[in-house]
Amino acid sequence: MAGLGKQGAARRGGGQLSVLLPVSLPYDKQTQIGANGGTLPLARESHGSTSVNNAPLPEGHVEHNVESSSTRRKRGPTRNIALAKKKQAGEKLNVEMPEELGRIVGLECQPLITELGCIVRKHAPLQVTKWAKIDKADRESLLQMAKESFNLHDGQVKDITFAQMNTQYRNHRHKLHKNYFLPHPTTEVAMQHPPPGVPQEDWNYLCSYFSSDEFKKRSAQNARNRAMQNTPHVTGTKSFARMGVEMTAQTGEVLGPIELYRITHYSNKKHSWEQMVELQSHPVGENEAPVCEEEICSEVLGHKSGYIRGRGHGPKPNRSLSKHHDKSELEAANKKANELEEKLNAQQKDMEVIKATQKATNEILQALMEQMQGATQNATNEILQPLMKQMQDERHMSAHAIAPVLDPLSW
Structure with missing residues (x-):
């Protein structure tokens, strides 16, 4: 001290x-x-x-x-x-x-x-x-x-x-x-x-x-963070746990999580409590175990690790229920990962098909270009060869015509 x-x-x-x-x-x-x-x-x-x-x-x-005498006296510290x-x-x-x-x-x-x-x-x-x-x-x-x-x-x-x-x-x-x-x-x-x-x-x-x-x-x-609260409580400074104990003492009946949520959070604008009551009223099959109120509250309000939504900072999640939620979240995460992996594999297969198609297309284009080049060369040869032959013939004829003129012996 x-x-x-x-x-x-x-x-x-x-x-x-x-x-x-x-x-x-x-x-x-x-x-x-x-x-x-x-x-x-x-x-x-x-x-x-x-x-x-x-x-x-x-x-x-x-x-x-x-x-002063005219000032209203305020309550002091407790x-x-x-x-x-x-x-x-x-x-x-x-x-x-x-x-x-x-x-x-x-x-x-x-x-x-x-x-x-x-x-x-x-x-x-x-x-x-x-x-x-x-x-x-x-x-x-x-x-x-x-x-x-x-x-x-x-x-x-x-x-x-x-x-x-x-x-x-x-x-x-x-x-x-x-x-x-x-x-x-x-x-x-x-x-x-x-x-x-x-x-x-x-x-x-x-x-x-x-x-x-x-x-x-x-x-x-x-x-x-405060603004993100969808349904603020309506109990003032009393903790939810204290409110539940006091209500139990008054009524003689233990307050369940759903009824406690109604007392501490009920709002005409929100319908979380009505959703809980509706889920609670669903009939249960012969081979099905009844859903506990904690699970119903968690389904409606959402799950947060180490915290029970709608119950304040005092109570902690039941270990078995927490494990159940963790298992569910893990299964959901695994399912999502598998779906993403399947999509990735499908995309990879599509890419392989696209690559193969592109390769085949390139080969076809290459063959067409070679074919076109060959055809063009042949056509060019067909056109040029007669011209070349004609030019050669004309050159020979010109040479024969000029030869006597250039030869002095022929004078």
């Missing part, structure tokens, strides 16, 4: 509705509530002229009230006071985290979820790009804080708790970005207005990160 103490101490003493300047309460008085039963420090807010622990204000203290009252008895609370659901559920789930949000908001390091970049030792320290109030021992429980912390850590940073960074025109101006409870050095880091190309690129990609 060495990495969290300085930052946690720096966040204590800041008021949500009042800004305390220039002197804050001493550290030992700020953590007075936390020392009683191991609860988290609750002295983050001040109302009026007294602090949460009713300690007198130090001499020289100046209070600047940011609210402090989980209900849990603090329960912990006065000194007993730790038990929570349900079924492995098959992968979520925090049950009657005591909300106090734990709220407590994890308080722990993350007050103590989680902010000078990192995301939850996964927080040091393992710091994450273990955060978990230890939760163990002060809840029984969290099993390895699976630890993973589920960290997953919940991850979600609330992202939500906290999103609110800081939306409510305290975006309203300002520039990064420099935003740095001058840190949120209550956030140390200046942490806020400077966040402002620089919010302005970076890395953050903007990731935000744009997340927005595109």
Whole structure:
């Protein structure tokens, strides 16, 4: 907890509705509530002229009230006071985290979820790009804080708790970005207005990160991914697993995947649930095994490795069902590969036929050209030979006629 103490101490003493300047309460008085039963420090807010622990204000203290009588008072950050009252008895609370659901559920789930949000908001390091970049030792320290109030021992429980912390850590940073960074025109101006409870050095880091190309690129990609959701859920902040457990407790009947999808995703514009019901109502033959609801949901919503569409990030696919889908996908891929290979072979055969046809055509053309050349030569010879003979005869006749003239003896 060495990495969290300085930052946690720096966040204590800041008021949500009042800004305390220039002197804050001493550290030992700020953590007075936390020392009683191991609860988290609750002295983050001040109302009026007294602090949460009713300690007198130090001499020289100046209070600047940011609210006016005409301004509507807003709800402040959750402090989980209900849990603090329960912990006065000194007993730790038990929570349900079924492995098959992968979520925090049950009657005591909300106090734990709220407590994890308080722990993350007050103590989680902010000078990192995301939850996964927080040091393992710091994450273990955060978990230890939760163990002060809840029984969290099993390895699976630890993973589920960290997953919940991850979600609330992202939500906290999103609110800081939306409510305290975006309203300002520039990064420099935003740095001058840190949120209550956030140390200046942490806020400077966040402002620089919010302005970076890395953050903007990731935000744009997340927005595109979000836009690809065909049927958004309609259950608010409750997980689908928690919704199913609560509905089961109310009705006394276990909620199947199809009915759970209707409750969490039903839309008049989409007809996924109607398709599921239609597939479920199909008659089954004598030698056919009935199709389970998980397979019906997967057929309608599509399959994604390691994730059940329509069920959230908690539950994981059944191994046999996942293997069935993987086998089906492999068979489909093999079938497509075979079809492509057959098309390629057919194209190669067609090319061979074309090449053979081209070769035969070339041979025919060559023969025709040779034939034409021979015929042309013969025709030329037939025409030229008489002319040549005539010219030779005329030359002989001319020679005989000129010979007496040229011979002096004949004079």
